[in-house]
Amino acid sequence: MIKAGYPGGRDVETGQGLVLYLDTPAAGPGSKANFDWLRKQFNKLGITLVIRATDYNRFQDKMLKGTAQIYQWGWNADYPDPENFMFLLYGPNAKFGINGENASNYRNEEFDQLFNQMKNMSNGEPRQLIIDEMLEIVRRDSPWLWGYHPVAFSLHHDWYKNAKPNLMANNKLKYKRIDPVKRQAQRELWNQPVWWPVLLGIIILCLSIIPAIAYHRRRERSAAL
Secondary structure: OOOOHHHHHHHHOOOEEEEEEEEEEEOOOHHHHHHHHHHHHHHHHEEEEEEEEOHHHHHHHHHHHHOOOOEOOOOOOOOOOOOHHHHHOOOHHEOOOOOOOOOOOOOHHHHHHHOOOOOOOOOOHHHHHHHHHHHHHHHHHHHOOOOOOOOOOOOOOOOEEEOOEEEOOOHHHHHHOOOOHHHHHHHHHHHHOOHHHHHHHHHHHHHHHHHHHHHHHHHHHHHHH
């Protein structure tokens, strides 16, 4: 920030605080806690973070025009290979002007050359060395926020198998399994009939009827007299 002319988050010439804008399609109440946390972290650096939440169509329009400053977006890999992630930073795949998947519009000639060399190589040590070199380049340039790893949690029964959250694929349903024997045993164990509320209800009903019967008898006797 000092190198950029904003020591302590203040412009050296004007003294005004640095304001950054985060564009996101997440506008629901479930995102509020995350955005509040982000604001606090930026505030520690003396930066004011403004959240600009819009509908997804408007967000996409901003990305196509390259008018977003900071953004949050995701990518679901079509296949588990480094190329499927590295091409998101490949210069000719820029979102602005080309409508590619490089939403940060990042361009680095050295990275692009290594990508073209790596993308069709077979897995092995030579390819891994090139990937490591590419990672060092993007870590240095930082078109993305590195070291930020959201965590997902899920709760499921032990008879429900292969249900671990997985961000590598959407076709997870075909891999999931159910143990019907264990499921039935646990259903019978957890769903034992509880009879005491029924018995208590019958007793209360009987007790409530007694005054009504007594009142009816008194009325019949008084009418006879």
